[in-house]
Amino acid sequence: xxxxxxxxxxxAPLVELDAVSKYYGNIRALEGVSLTVHAGEVSCVLxxxxxxxxxxxxxxxxxxxHDAGSxxxxxxxxxxxxxxxxxxxxxxxxxQDLAVVPLMPVWRxxxxxxxxTRGTGPFKRLDVDRMxxxxxxxxxxxGIDLRDVDQPIGTLSGGERQCVAIARAVHFGAKVLVLDEPxxxxxxxxxxVVLKYVAAARDAxxxxxxxxxxxxxxxxxxxxFVLLKRGTMAGSHLRSEIGLDELTRQMAGGSELDELSHxxxxxxxx
Ligand SMILES: Nc1ncnc2c1ncn2[C@@H]1O[C@H](COP(=O)(O)OP(=O)(O)OP(=O)(O)O)[C@@H](O)[C@H]1O
Ligand SMILES: [Mg+2]
Numbered sequence: 001x002x003x004x005x006x007x008x009x010x011x012a013p014l015v016e017l018d019a020v021s022k023y024y025g026n027i028r029a030l031e032g033v034s035l036t037v038h039a040g041e042v043s044c045v046l047x048x049x050x051x052x053x054x055x056x057x058x059x060x061x062x063x064x065x066h067d068a069g070s071x072x073x074x075x076x077x078x079x080x081x082x083x084x085x086x087x088x089x090x091x092x093x094x095x096q097d098l099a100v101v102p103l104m105p106v107w108r109x110x111x112x113x114x115x116x117t118r119g120t121g122p123f124k125r126l127d128v129d130r131m132x133x134x135x136x137x138x139x140x141x142x143g144i145d146l147r148d149v150d151q152p153i154g155t156l157s158g159g160e161r162q163c164v165a166i167a168r169a170v171h172f173g174a175k176v177l178v179l180d181e182p183x184x185x186x187x188x189x190x191x192x193v194v195l196k197y198v199a200a201a202r203d204a205x206x207x208x209x210x211x212x213x214x215x216x217x218x219x220x221x222x223x224x225f226v227l228l229k230r231g232t233m234a235g236s237h238l239r240s241e242i243g244l245d246e247l248t249r250q251m252a253g254g255s256e257l258d259e260l261s262h263x264x265x266x267x268x269x270x
Contacts (some may be wrong), residue, residue, distance in 0.1 A: 009087045012075030013174050014207040015060060015091070021087040022055050022067035029055040032069070036224065037176060037207040042198060044210045044218035053211045056228070057178050061093040062086035066082025068224050090175035094182065106146060107135035109153045110168050121249045134171070142200050159190030166197045170204055177201050178209040178246050182187065183217050186223030195220050215251045219244040227251065 015037040022030040032051045037043045047053050058064040059071060062080030071078050073089050080086050088095070101109060111131045118127040135149045144163050147157075153161060162182045169177050179198065183191040191214075198221050202208050212218050218225060225242065227235035228251055235250055 011039070012072070014074060015209075016070075016072040017059070017066075018070045018072070019054070020059065020066045020071060022052075022059060022064060023067050028231050030059075030066075030228075033228065033231075033233050035071075035226050035235065037209055037210070038223075039175070039207050040202060041223040042208040042210055042221045043224040043226065044201050044212060044222040045226050045228065046140070046212060046215060046218055046247075048213070048253075050230070051233040054180060055210060055231075057180055057209060058095060060086070060176075060178055062091070062093060087174075090173065091173065091178065092169035092174035092176070093178040094169065095180050095200075096161065103152050105150045106156070106164060107131045107149045110135040110138070110149075110164060110171075114172065127241075136199050138167050138171045139164065142170065142197055144197075157190060159186050159193045162194045163188075163197045166194075166201055170201055170206065171203075174206060176207045176209065178211075179221060180211045181213065183212060183214065203240060213251075215244065215248040217249055221227070229253075242253050251256070255259040 013036045015035070016035060017035040019034055020030060020033045021028070021032060022082065033052070033056060035043060035056065043172075045053050045056060055064065059066050062083045062085045065079060065081075072185060073091070074189055078089070080089070083093070101112065106114075107129070111134075116127045116130055117124050118130075119125055132149055138148055138168070139149070142163065142177065144160070146160075146169065153164065156164065165177075166177065182194050182198070188192065192247070197215060202221065208221075209216065223239050225237045225239070225247060226233060237247070
């Protein structure tokens, strides 16, 4: 397990969790977990079901508070009381179930909760033209060419919806983009598209936290990898320190699989 040496004059990481713990009553969801997120990098969090991945991002997203350890945003100790706090600090989170309104047009979902208006007083109207234009332009900027931003967002594929959510976070000035298993429900091709936009957000200078079960997806875009196992940190590596094979082995629970295979052999021999 290695922690990169801080370089003199390097800017503080956008987000830094240091030995963070979180308990739900007496359930230990996280213990002693550390994660660093730099601008222009992708930090991947890998782990099995129940490993604590969502709990970790809920702390970053302001939904939960940590019980121990430290959480710094741009070098400053932080304790967020709600998701609005996180957004105000430039942290945008895209949840797996994507809070979209399926029957509303794409542009409407893009601006949900932040609609621009024109006119004042009783003449105040939603600036629909501007929302349409901006949505189309922002999606194009990310390389997404939607034929019609008026189509209900529910008619887009899961991958396209993830892409819209990413473009939205970039448009509203997020510095940190947190994605909870954006490729979990997607096929190979759509996963590739989503990972392309993850890379585009990274190249736009955002720090990205990518949660995934899939070491192949992580390794395509990741700069750092944190492995969680039952709430504890089972590994933390820079890309230069670990190859895809080793990452896959660790993710698959390499030593646990060996152990299991021995146990199964023994069981057969009895
Ligand atoms: N609100 C809660 N109250 C009690 N226990 C919780 C709560 N949320 C999560 N847990 C427990 O904490 C542990 C970590 O859960 P978490 O959702 O963070 O895992 P995960 O890695 O995101 O799993 P998955 O891959 O299934 O999404 C689990 O044992 C879970 O049952
Ligand atoms: Mg989860």
